[in-house]
Amino acid sequence: MSRSAAAAKPGSYDSTSLKNFLAGFERRNPQEPEFQQAVREVAHDVFPYLAEHSEFTDKLVFERMTEPDRIIVFRVSWEDDAGNMRINRGYRVQFNNSIGPYKGGLRFHASVNLSIIKFLAFEQTFKNSLTTLPLGAAKGGADFNPHGKSDAEIARFCKAFMTELHRFIGPNVDVPAGDIGVGGREIGYLFGQYKRLTGEFASGTITGKGLEYGGSLVRTEATGFGTVYFAEHMLNHRGDSLKGLRCCVSGAGNVALHCALKLSEMGAKVLTLSDSSGFIHDPDGFDRTKIEELHEIKFGKRASVGAYVKKHPKASFHAGKRPWGVKCDAAFPCATQNEISLDEAKKLVANGCQLVSEGANMPSEEKAMQLFRKKILFGPAKAANAGGVAVSGLEMSQNTMRLNWTEAELDSRLKEIMQDIHNQCLEYGGGGRRIDYVRGANLAGFVRVGRAMLAHGV
Incomplete structure (x- = not known):
């Protein structure tokens, strides 16, 4: 039986195993509604598939996939324009690096908490897998609201944030990017501080950069x-x-x-x-x-x-x-x-x-x-919405090769990647005109990461 055929008609499975997993997962991650929601949605699609693929269940691949590799939480101390000391909390959740270095954005917003960052990093695992690029998954940020702040305040915050984060990232370790509240201005401040702290121009360390210092066309x-x-x-x-x-x-x-x-x-x-x-x-x-x-x-x-x-x-x-x-x-x-x-x-x-x-x-x-x-x-x-991280991956490739592709080349590559993601959803989401794109995306992302995890051993 082909993998697509197996995926299209999941066999019967004992729903008790799903219930037991979710109960245990929620006990381990209390008061994290966003993270629980993200995992629950994927689990409902993955568990029927696991009933026919014991190689994943024997090694508890999905259970391992829902536990981050590591969670980094740190204090960000910075000074506002009035000379007052301000304190925020910073996060980086490095979720899974089975298929490549950790990759995912930074979000600066007052609503940021550990549940939101964990949910985003978990989703990133499947999204990055679907691009077929060698990208692991992470997410980070801080409960800092850039709205109403001066450029000088944002610069000081970004420098303080990167001072704490820089020891955990690098082009072959973890590559952050932007997200809500982190645009080109913030990326510039973050990259500048990383360069000052490390003494090297490691352009592949951050994506979403300006075109003048290693950024990519079409990324925005x-x-x-x-x-x-x-x-x-x-x-x-x-x-x-x-x-x-x-x-x-x-x-x-x-x-x-x-x-x-x-x-x-x-x-x-x-x-x-x-x-x-x-x-x-x-x-x-x-x-x-x-x-x-x-x-x-x-x-x-x-x-x-x-x-x-x-x-x-x-x-x-x-x-x-x-x-x-x-x-x-x-x-x-x-x-x-x-x-x-x-x-x-x-x-x-x-x-x-x-x-x-x-x-x-x-x-x-x-x-x-x-x-x-x-x-x-x-x-x-x-x-x-995987197009953003896909072009971030292409930015990393350009940085490694020290060249720049044209806008037309990058848009063409983006179209090809989105077409390939759609094809994966068709393969795992059922045949005919009625495609379950959620199930297709969940299973296609899971299988690629899961196979890499199995290959690496426990």
């Missing part, structure tokens, strides 16, 4: 573009396309804005964008000019998306709300985790939404995701 656009490419593959598989579809996008960061831009380029109509203050609805749609205007509002003026409606009378701003009540054909959640509740998922489906492609990490609540899997085309984050 990659996650948003990749999310759209994956959605197009899902639609193409059943004979459809994005052209002419009405789309709701959440967020107003790099992922959301580049997702909106690519959707517009591919002939879709983007109706919404959002931030923590609320969402804007433009019935005429967002084209490149409008998206660039919103980019200036968010990254230049660092203002709320609500400022957009001042120049666009047809657009409306909905304070404190999310865009999932707007009628659309496709939804692209690109803001943060658990931003679509079950009620919002029901509303999307009732309003005619036929596809959800996740640009953020785990943006759908657990019950919302279950509904999407049953009713519509659903591209889970570990597959749909």
Whole structure:
């Protein structure tokens, strides 16, 4: 029996083993709801597969895969502009390096805690595996909110953060990147401090760098573009396309804005964008000019998306709300985790939404995701938003070879990687037009990492 055939029709299994595993897992990881949610979702797909593949169960591969290799927690002491000493907590969870050096972003946000970092690092294990690049998985960050801070304060915080982190990373050990709250400015400060502390220009130590010092073209656009490419593959598989579809996008960061831009380029109509203050609805749609205007509002003026409606009378701003009540054909959640509740998922489906492609990490609540899997085309984050880490991996390759690929070459490679991820989801997610992309992504990611773990021994 081929591996795809075996995966498509899982054999019967004793659900008691799954229940016992989850009970033990939750006892070991109490009060970590995000991490529990991420593991629970994958476990429900993996355990039926394990019933037919004893080589993984004999060595407790999945159990080992849900325990991080190590968790690093540290104090970050820095001084604000008023001369006051400030204290934050920093994290780096190095989850799994079976297929390559640890790889994953850094998130600076007031909500950051150990549960969120562990969930992100666990998801990264499967996402990085799906890219087929030699990348292990990690995630990190701090409960530091960069909003409202001066450039000097952010620089001092980044230097203090890297002073603690630098001893645990390196191009062949652990390669951080950006995430929420960590953009090009922060990456520059972090890399500069790493260079000062180590005395070497190890460009492969951090990705998301500026083009002037080892960065890659298309890296900023990659996650948003990749999310759209994956959605197009899902639609193409059943004979459809994005052209002419009405789309709701959440967020107003790099992922959301580049997702909106690519959707517009591919002939879709983007109706919404959002931030923590609320969402804007433009019935005429967002084209490149409008998206660039919103980019200036968010990254230049660092203002709320609500400022957009001042120049666009047809657009409306909905304070404190999310865009999932707007009628659309496709939804692209690109803001943060658990931003679509079950009620919002029901509303999307009732309003005619036929596809959800996740640009953020785990943006759908657990019950919302279950509904999407049953009713519509659903591209889970570990597959749909893998474009960002894929181009980060390509940045590492360019740094190693000391060369730069062109924008066209990198976009072509990104498209190939997203196509390959889609193919893996087809192989493990069942045949025909009705593909379970969540199951396909979970199993494809698990098998590659699991085989590497077996090869390395216990």
